[in-house]
Amino acid sequence: MLLPRTxxxxxxxxxxxxxxxxxxxTWRRLHHSNSLQVRAMDSQLDTYFKQVDSSATTFxxxxxxxxxxxxxxxxxxxxPDVVRMGEWLAGQLKSLGAEVELRQLGKQPHKEHLDLxxxxxxxxxxxxxxxxxxxxxxxxxxxxxKSDGWATEPFELVVDDKGRMFGRGxxxxxxxxxxxxxxxxxxxxxxIDFPVNMLMCFEGMEEYGSEGLDDLIKAEAKKFFAxxxxxxxxxxxxxxxxxxxxxxxxxGCNYYSVEVSGPGADLHSGVFGGTAxxxxxxxxRVLASLVDTDGKIQIPGIMEQVAPVTKEEESLYDGISFTMxxxxxxxxxxxxxxDDKKDILMARWRYPSLSVHGIEGAFGGxxxxxxxxxxVVGKFSxxxxxxxxxAKTNSCVYKYVEEQFAKLKSKNxxxxxxQHTGKWWAASPKxxxxxxxxxxxxxxxxxxxxxxxxxxxxxxxxxFEEATGKNVLLLPMGSSTDGAHSINEKLDKRNYxxxxxxxxxxxxxxxxxxxxxxxxxRVFIITTPIAHRVSRRRWLAEPVLSPYNTYxxxxxxxxxxxxxxxxxxxxxxxxxxxxxxVFFCHGLGDxxxxxxxxxxxxQRDRRLDEIKFILPNAPIRPVMLNGGxxxxxxxxxxxxxTSPNSDYQLCCLDVAGTNxxxxxxxxxxxxxxxxxxxxxxxxxxxxxxxxxxxxxxACASPIKLAGAVxxxxxxxxxxxxxxxxxxNDINKTMPxxxxxxxxxxxxxxxxxxxxxAFLKGSGYTRVTFKQYSGLEHSANLEELEDVATxxxxxxxxxxxxxxxxxxxxSPSQSYSLVCYETEPKDVDLFIIIALPxxxxxTRGIHVEKHHxxxxxxxxxxxxxxxxxxxxxxxxxxxxxIDDSRLxxx
Numbered sequence: 001m002l003l004p005r006t007x008x009x010x011x012x013x014x015x016x017x018x019x020x021x022x023x024x025x026t027w028r029r030l031h032h033s034n035s036l037q038v039r040a041m042d043s044q045l046d047t048y049f050k051q052v053d054s055s056a057t058t059f060x061x062x063x064x065x066x067x068x069x070x071x072x073x074x075x076x077x078x079x080p081d082v083v084r085m086g087e088w089l090a091g092q093l094k095s096l097g098a099e100v101e102l103r104q105l106g107k108q109p110h111k112e113h114l115d116l117x118x119x120x121x122x123x124x125x126x127x128x129x130x131x132x133x134x135x136x137x138x139x140x141x142x143x144x145x146k147s148d149g150w151a152t153e154p155f156e157l158v159v160d161d162k163g164r165m166f167g168r169g170x171x172x173x174x175x176x177x178x179x180x181x182x183x184x185x186x187x188x189x190x191x192i193d194f195p196v197n198m199l200m201c202f203e204g205m206e207e208y209g210s211e212g213l214d215d216l217i218k219a220e221a222k223k224f225f226a227x228x229x230x231x232x233x234x235x236x237x238x239x240x241x242x243x244x245x246x247x248x249x250x251x252g253c254n255y256y257s258v259e260v261s262g263p264g265a266d267l268h269s270g271v272f273g274g275t276a277x278x279x280x281x282x283x284x285r286v287l288a289s290l291v292d293t294d295g296k297i298q299i300p301g302i303m304e305q306v307a308p309v310t311k312e313e314e315s316l317y318d319g320i321s322f323t324m325x326x327x328x329x330x331x332x333x334x335x336x337x338x339d340d341k342k343d344i345l346m347a348r349w350r351y352p353s354l355s356v357h358g359i360e361g362a363f364g365g366x367x368x369x370x371x372x373x374x375x376v377v378g379k380f381s382x383x384x385x386x387x388x389x390x391a392k393t394n395s396c397v398y399k400y401v402e403e404q405f406a407k408l409k410s411k412n413x414x415x416x417x418x419q420h421t422g423k424w425w426a427a428s429p430k431x432x433x434x435x436x437x438x439x440x441x442x443x444x445x446x447x448x449x450x451x452x453x454x455x456x457x458x459x460x461x462x463x464f465e466e467a468t469g470k471n472v473l474l475l476p477m478g479s480s481t482d483g484a485h486s487i488n489e490k491l492d493k494r495n496y497x498x499x500x501x502x503x504x505x506x507x508x509x510x511x512x513x514x515x516x517x518x519x520x521x522r523v524f525i526i527t528t529p530i531a532h533r534v535s536r537r538r539w540l541a542e543p544v545l546s547p548y549n550t551y552x553x554x555x556x557x558x559x560x561x562x563x564x565x566x567x568x569x570x571x572x573x574x575x576x577x578x579x580x581x582v583f584f585c586h587g588l589g590d591x592x593x594x595x596x597x598x599x600x601x602x603q604r605d606r607r608l609d610e611i612k613f614i615l616p617n618a619p620i621r622p623v624m625l626n627g628g629x630x631x632x633x634x635x636x637x638x639x640x641x642t643s644p645n646s647d648y649q650l651c652c653l654d655v656a657g658t659n660x661x662x663x664x665x666x667x668x669x670x671x672x673x674x675x676x677x678x679x680x681x682x683x684x685x686x687x688x689x690x691x692x693x694x695x696x697x698a699c700a701s702p703i704k705l706a707g708a709v710x711x712x713x714x715x716x717x718x719x720x721x722x723x724x725x726x727x728n729d730i731n732k733t734m735p736x737x738x739x740x741x742x743x744x745x746x747x748x749x750x751x752x753x754x755x756x757a758f759l760k761g762s763g764y765t766r767v768t769f770k771q772y773s774g775l776e777h778s779a780n781l782e783e784l785e786d787v788a789t790x791x792x793x794x795x796x797x798x799x800x801x802x803x804x805x806x807x808x809x810s811p812s813q814s815y816s817l818v819c820y821e822t823e824p825k826d827v828d829l830f831i832i833i834a835l836p837x838x839x840x841x842t843r844g845i846h847v848e849k850h851h852x853x854x855x856x857x858x859x860x861x862x863x864x865x866x867x868x869x870x871x872x873x874x875x876x877x878x879x880x881i882d883d884s885r886l887x888x889x
Contacts, residue, residue, distance in 0.1 A: 041508050044192050045443065051190035052182070052501050059182045059500060060165070060493070062092070064157040066139075066174040067167035073117065073140035073208040082117040082204045085139045089177070089202060090120050096184050098124040098200070105212035116212045117204030121224055124184055125197035128606040131511055132197040134228035134468070136460060137177035137235060138206030141169035142485050149487040163493040171491040172484035176234035176477040176499070177202055183504035195511035199228055206235075206460070209255075209420035214463050221467040226576055230433040230510070231464045231472040234503065236454050238479045240326040244441050244502075246434055247474035249349065249453030250461060252384035252424035254393055257360075258286055258401055261375035262412035269370040276372070280362060282410045283378045289404045290380060291354040295337045295347065297382070301396035302352060305388040309350060317342045320450050330480045349453035352388065356380045379419075383455060390421045422459030431471040436513035440505035444498055469573070475506060514600065566619040567591070569668070572599050576609035580681040580706070580795040581672050583614050583665070585690030587712075589631045592617045595687070601784055607792035612677075616668060618690070621657065634661040634693045641714045644750040658693070658720045665697045673703075683794055685709025685737075685787075687779065688747065692719075695738075695755070699731055699764065700724040707735040707794040709787055712744055712777055714751035716758040726762045735766040737790040739783045741775025 052059075071085035072078040090100045102118035117140065144154035152158040157167040169175075180200065187194050205211045217225070239245050260279040267276060291297055327344055328334050338344050347353070360377040363369045384393060401416040428434075429451045441449040454474070465472045477499035483489045570592040574580075586594055592615035599613045622628045624638040635657035639647055665684065673679050683706050686694040691713030698708035700721045715725075736759060740752030749771060756769040768790075772783055 041195075041512065045505055045508060047190050048186055048192055048504050049444075049501050051186045051192075052497060052504070055182070055186055055189060056493075056497050059178070059185075059497070060157075060159070062178055062182070063165070063170065063175055063491075063496065064167075066178060067157040067169055068155055070144075070155045071117075071140045071169070071204065072143050073205050074143055076111070076114060079114055079117070082140050083115075086118050086120055086202075086204050089139050090122075092178075092181055093120070093122045093124075093200070096124070096181060096188065098122045098184070103216065105216065108211055119204070119213065119216055120200065120202040121220075122200040122202075123197070123224075124200070125194055127197060129604065130195065130197050131229045132199060132227040133507065133510055134199040134201065134225055134231045134464070134470070135180055136201045136203075136231065136233045136464065137180070138173045138203050138210075139169075139177060140204045140207050141172065141174070142207050144168040144487075144489075151488055154489075159493065164490045165493055165496065166488055166490045168489055170489055171237070171478035171482040172489065173206070173235045175491045175496055179234065179477055179496070179500045179503045182500040183507065186500070186504060195508045197227065198507070199225060201225075203460075206458075209422075210460055213460055217460070217463050217467045222577060225468055228468055228470055229575075230431075230470050231468065232433070232437075232475055232506070232510075233458060233461060233464075233472065234475050234477050234499075235458055236456060236474050236476045237482060237484065238476055239320065239322050239450060239452050241329065241479045241481055243321040243447060243450060244445050245450040245452045245476065246429065246437050246441065247452050247454050247476065248429040248434065249426040250424060250458055250474070251349070251352070251453075251455050252388070252390070252422045252459070253381055253457035254384060254390065254397070254421045255381045255419045256379070256397060256416060257419055258283060258378040258380075258414065258416045259375065260286075260378075260405075260412050260414045262410075263372070263374040266374050267372040269372050272372060277411050278372050279376045279412050280359070280373055282405065282408055282412050282414070283359065283376050285408060286401060286404050286414070287356050287378045287380065290356070290400075295353060297352060297354045299354075299396050299400040302382070302388070302393065305392060306351060306385055307387045309346070314342075314346075317345050320345065320452065322450075326480060348455040350385060352385050353383045353455070354380060355383075383457065384424050386424055386426060388424065390423060394418055394421070422457050423462050425458075425462040425465065425472075426453070427465065427472055431473075432513045433471045433473045433510070436509035437473055437475050437506050439513070440502055440509045443505050443509075444502045475503070477502070514597070567617040569617060570596055570599075570615040572596075572603065572613040572615075574610050574612045575603055575606075576797075578612050578677075579610040579798045580683075581612045581614060581677045582791060582795070583616060583669065583672075583682070583684040583694070584709070585616055585634065585665075585684075585686030585694050586618065586632070587686070587688030587690050588618075588623070588625075588633050588637070590687075591632055598779065598784055601781075602788050602791070605788045605792065607797065608788060608795075610797045611791065611795055614668070614672070616665070618661070634658075634689050637689070641747045641751045642745055643748055644754075646748075655720045661693050662697050662700070662721065665693065666701070669701075669703075669705075679703045680706050681795060683707040683709065683791060685711070686713070687711045688713060688777065695736065695759075696721050696725055698734065698736075699759070699762075700728050701731055702728075704730055705734055707737070707790070709737050709739075709790065710755065711739045711779055711783065711787070712741065712747055712752070713738070713755060714747050715755045716751070725759075729763070732763045733765055735790070735794050736764060736768065737787065738767065738769045739772060739779075739786060740769070741772045741777065741780075743774055744777045746777035 066085070066088070069081055069085040069088060070078055071082040073082050086102060090102055093100045100120065100122045103121050104118050105116040108114040108116050120139070144150065146153055152166050154168040157165055157170065159165045180198070184194065184198075203210060203213050205213065236247050260283045262277055262279045289298060297303060322341055322345060324336070324339070324341060324344070327336060336344060338347060357379045360379065361373045361375050363371055363373070382393060382397070384390070398416055402414070405414045438449055458474070461472050461474070464470070478484070478491050478495055482491055584595060584599070586592055595615055599615065602608055602613070618632040618634045620630050621633050621636065623631055623633050623636055625640070636654035669682060669684070672682060684694040684698050685691065685708055688711070691710035692715055695708050695710040695713055695715050696719060698705050738752060738756055740749050742749045752769065752771070756767055759767045770786060772780065775783070
């Protein structure tokens, strides 16, 4: 029976307040808290900016010291200078209080007489309540000599009257690297709490192909870099000179050498000119055949790999702040191939290019010399773009060069090879990391940044993205006229000082930016029997999109003929190594997105780093409770359990819909198990209607699960799966956490207590019920924290299991001692002590007292299950393990 329209409207308004915004009170508190945080951040940034301005002279002097070290990685004789630069940088970081390691990489490939420069790995801050940013830069530079045409000595920082700071490495990349140090320095001087933990990776071989760095990044991805929430690199440039930008794409770079040799030694042209085939002549002809004067690559198979440009993509170039005068100023001339802004930008970013760089072995000094070189090596590169493949590109180059040389019919010999290769890279500018940087840019520079791609290559960008799985942002400091790699390289004082402000502001916004990202929505169709009249009024869900990827069950249930829409779940990957999964279902009228902030709150707890969260979406179905209105619902219902006298049957009358949702949950759980997650490392839970579904589903599950969570739910006699819940013995020992507000007027507190009684009466031995004073039909921070503790207890981090022992602290207190290998060099093991139902045990205190175990995680009061994490040295832990009163499991 349908309710009268007036009653339906009134009920809808009442229910909308309680179910559509099921966690409104919590998020109001969070919003108020966030507003206070924003105001506090604004004040801190004002203070920080003033400090940067007052420290400008100090920061410029720091850059002057760095520029004075000729850290040229491409020249063997300067290798000691590169090492010295790394050591100087490490010293600067140590003086600021950072933990620093100079990681040795071994010998340089093909130059075994040289050691690779060390990578500077540093950490500043180790607060597990803060986010962690990983920043990369390089301290090596390109070759430079006054004789190349420099107006000043290249390794002396010279500041002219226009505020231009000339010196090799000023903009590439010593200035930006020191910007991070300056940010730390200014926070300390201004007595402002540093908003994040910062991991730093500064290398000394970037200008020579980053030899050895890829292996280090891959090796440390789950170790030193494991805590990183995102990556930021400042090693590129603005598109022009006035408007800042954020970069989300780079071209790759394949660098080739063509070697031509003939005579046994260099020859005199007066004696042998006209009598010997000259390698230089052959090489020039081959190089000239690679590209025409309009920049078109002549090698077959290169352009064919390039992804086609769509009209939508092409339209993006129209709004970018860039003029032809900008490119003319950067060039120092008007010798552009194209005369149109869009063509220039697409040639720079979207299409590959081929450039000839020089000839090794040829006479290049001033004056005249009539030598015929016996061997010459030509050097050129191809900048690659999506979807070019490195191996295929190499094959095309080798084939073409060999064909061109064969056409010369020369008696000289030729070989072509790639010195190094690097793939193109493209990221999503919609990621929250980019949002934080955009807000910081607008705060410092007063304008919204352009989102750009770049023609240059930073191969390590792709390596960081692939190895860590984190978003990578390019946040430039310098402008287009800085002349990196050229003579008279410079960094404007304005960009250096304001850039330091930007880096610091970015860290503050990074610390607070909500971690939500929208991608491409996928909606799939399910069918279920509906016997009710569907109202013409429709509830349309806001698009629900996964922050990282969409998720569909491989085995969607099909139960009848009425098609209903269901959005794909939101998926939040584990922050660390994935070993467990939590499914959490929203309430009536809500969507998965409504609980995304709760997941982000939980993911700040490092005890949950190994947990992936999946938030399923209920299908859009008619709900009799709201007059047949279409809304997200796990099953239909025609009443609420507002008091102990309410008709519970009205809350769960839709047996078919309940069965369909149970089957759907089982299907996606089975998908997760098939993907490699053990069933005993899976917890399912939810809020309100989603909790009713998940608690019953977990208890009736034919496979053993780790646990269940029910917030504001009623599961009792009369529900569709009552018999299966009562009779199923598989999960009777499964821990179940129930939380309920005592002011809940939608599903009353008596319903929550009835749920506890029903489950315990059905033989479930580990049911915990907690009542929250003053809480209505919503969740608050206390309840969310209790859920986090329950999850940390039920799904403890596995890490790399070293040894498990069991013991007793007293006749009434038992505990387990689980040792895990950890990654930092100074910490070999950490221990988790699980204390079910008891405060800290006597034995735990004894171990800590007598074996000097250092506690590093705070003890949370009022929690029945405590998980302190304790760091120990291996010898101390071994002493505890070898104690005769502990038995090996």
